[in-house]
Amino acid sequence: MQAALQRQLAARASPARRLRLAAILIVLAAVYGLCWRYAQVDLFKLAQGLPKLGHWLAQAWPLTLAELPLFAERMGETMAMALLGTTVAALLALPMAVLASRNITPFPQLYYPARWLLNGLRGIDSFVFALLFVAAVGLGPFAGVLGIALHTWGSAAKLFADHIENAGTGPLEAVRSTGAARMTAIVYALLPDLLPVLLSTTLFWWEFNVRASTVLGVVGAGGIGLELKNSMDLLDFSRLFTIIALILIVVTLLDQISGWLRKKLV
Known part of the structure; x- marks a missing residue:
């Protein structure tokens, strides 16, 4: 030895x-x-810029609380965009994930086209999708919902498909051996075992999309990002940092709630 x-x-x-x-x-x-x-x-530029940041922070106090009801309404729009976009994406992702899973796809010839579509959706950020939909449907949160839904569709379906491919197919084959159709076996034998991890993944994307959608207002997609952009344009640092503080509080609370729910699911 x-x-x-x-x-x-x-x-x-x-x-x-x-x-x-x-x-x-x-x-x-x-x-x-x-x-x-x-x-x-x-x-060197960073060293020069840090004193400016300190000056802005000094101007941010005291925080602006007079417009808190407006900020809360805009934050509600942001959370609504994230929830609706994530829900639509998850519903679309599940059947697409079945097509994009090599071990269970009912149409093997569609495996690569499905994967390519998901790669395309994942490759374009929700910010870019929202910008395109602002031009198509006009300003407002609806463009943000569509932007979030398309990007999350590709990302969530890719993760769903990976979970499905890594799952054991023993129960699926057992149900198939009784003469059940492939889709019946998938629905009743495979998906129930994977449901907790799929729901956990969906919760993760909802939490992520709340954070991501805070900036969609920059392109006119509504939400708290619209007020964030207005404050930056006006160099109103007190208002700006009030909005940032609200975003941090909401995101932290959602992170705790989402983490608790994921622990219950897994």
């Missing part, structure tokens, strides 16, 4: 291994160097 350990240590210390390690480190250094350059990272 000692001889085997010595051989293993010698192999690790071999010149070829050291050369590979050096080459990997050089490639990583080059990649991060290029990223640093293309991202235009400038620590």
